[in-house]
Amino acid sequence: MELFGRTHTPDAKRAVIDLVAVEPGKLDQISGLNSAQKTWMTAHNFVGNIGQVCKIPQDDGSLAMVLFGWHTHADIWDFAAVIQQLPEAQYRIDQTSITQDDLKKFARVWGLFCYRFSRYKPSKNPHPVLLIDQLSKKTQFELNCLMTGAYHIRNWINTPAEDFGPEDLSDICSALAKKHQANYTEIVGDELLERNYPLIHAVGRASARAPRMLCLRWGKPEHPLLALVGKGVCFDTGGVQVKPHNAMQTMKKDMGGAAHMIALAELIMSTKLPVSLCLWVAAVDNSISGNAFLPGDVFTSRSGLTVEIGHTDAEGRLVLADLLTAASEDNPSCIIDYGTLTGAQRVALGMELPGFFCNNPKHAHALVETSMRNDDPLWPLPLFKPYERQIESDIADLSSTGKSPFGGAITAALFLQHFVKCDADWLHIDASCYNDSSRPGRPKGGEAMGLDALYHWIKESFCPGHH
16 A cells, blocks of 8 residues: 555554545435435535535544545546545545546646645645555556656746756756666856857856756667757846846746656656657756847857847747757657747647647647646647748848747747757647646646656657557
8 A cells, every 4th residue: 555645654543534426416326324424415515516525424523434526527627626625634535436547637636736845934734645555556656756757847946046057957867867877968168169059058158057958868779769858947037138027037937848858757767668768958047147148149059050149038949959959969769849938838828738839740639639638738839831931030040039929939949940950750848837826736836737748648659568
């Protein structure tokens, strides 16, 4: 038996309370209730509406079981409102009307509900604990790996830039490589110029914290090679075209893309998926100083393409461009890049729904289906080729920003596509990585978006025999 979301063993001195799902109109099917408990249920107007909770007492007043209203078509996040109403105790979900797949989904929501960011202000509120011993050991392990990844992403994004910079991203990747016996290299500061990562250097050179290129390699060469590419801008001032106050308040989240790719790499290695993996992270600050890069500057990228800087607050696509070129040099089967890249994506889809671009329609369709099945939605946006004219430059091969205020997520993706220098399938994710308000199970702050979907999509698309 294991406790989901906890590392210690169950407390044998405490009772385990059954959580029983009840559909509206099926109250007569609830087993194990005596006449007094049925009267109690009626007196509390429990009818099984979605999210409704009824705490059934024993004869001595202690808690016997908890009924909660549910329906197979309910939004899984409605279950977070159920958890919110539970007293602190140990619970097990009754499986009379719940499938194994339902239980996995409930467990995921439960684990995310129990998250607290406590680095600076310890949490004083104990949370209820869910037992998931009905699931196989392998499923329990995978769930805990997924939850660890989500917790890491939230913690890393929530940590202020003062305590989380490029070197901290380096330390995380280095420790991960050591844990999983992976090869790890990093290139720091002016060495980026010597090793031909000029755009990463340009973005990060104004900070007192040196820019870094981080690379982790793991897996067997006979397995399909996946490249994971993450934007790790630990704080984004906007550069010399500085952001306004409100826009800068959440810029500690601008390393959210790197956080997701690192967490996904850890998931893949922990569950030993049969893939070969290369993780690429650009760890920088976009700061302001006398040597900051300027609008109108032209840089020669790693690929050899020259890039005119359209706006210094469009720095994420620059660091991703050099990494995409480097990743292409390995001729991987698939390249996945992730960044908190454009406000335009948020305008199109809002804060909660990440957008993605893909050069392979088959993969795009499969990813949407997988994301919806795992309640971790991603939504496709088009690589609309006519918008290429928006990133033309009079003095360089490309402009880093579009000429129009519209379609910014698309022009950013089209810009990045120029740096995929191989025939690999390519997936580009643009997301907020942030909850701008609190809801049960999804507190305000950093958020894992697409982690579950990407993991399951990789497992299904590249490791079909792995169960």
